Amino acid sequence: MSVPLPLAEFVVSLLIVIGGSFALIGSWGLVRLPSLMERLHGPTKATTLGLGGMLLGSVAYFQLVRGEWTTHELLVSVFLFVTAPISANLIAKVHLHRLRLGEASESVGPTGVPAPPTADTDWATHEAPHLGTPGDMVGD
């Protein structure tokens, strides 16, 4: 299978431009949006997608233009797509923790401070670990 060179260059350029645009839009959202919970959307979705586009462009460049088959880039993008939601979840947990402690009152967001999950419990970041779970400080 051989792709004509102008078409291959067009595909690679398109992927790079789309990826760069998404990365820029994500960082612009990080500056522009008013509260932290909204700011989380920009980097975790738009920037990660933009980087995925650039990595696909890199795979296409080495495959179509230079004729070398590489998969390192797919490894990087899979790793990023797995870890971006985890780090976003941890940052949101830190934000909730500090809201409940009263240390981050300036960026609450349009929905206000979230209520505890049920009336007689609290967020997991504020409760001691339950007995029998890792980190309960009894077994060790």
Add this chain to the structure above:
Amino acid sequence: MIEYALGFGFLALGLALALNLWRLLKGPGVTDRILALDTMVINIIGIIVLAGIAGGSGSSFEAALLLAMVGFVGTVAYAKFLLRGDIIE
């Protein structure tokens, strides 16, 4: 054509890094700064990938993969320290 696309990509990622730096310096909270650092790592990985295309060598992707791992571990360490007061309990 690829040269122009690479120029646009470098410009966009440089501007994105400047915006992240603004958020990192301004805050207002410590969580905003962690988020800004996390985004900076992702943008720098993008720059490394584009530099790999521009240089035509496939050897820069180990650096990208290492930076992705170290950036994730750094974010998790920051978050765990703020949540629990300790990184490894």
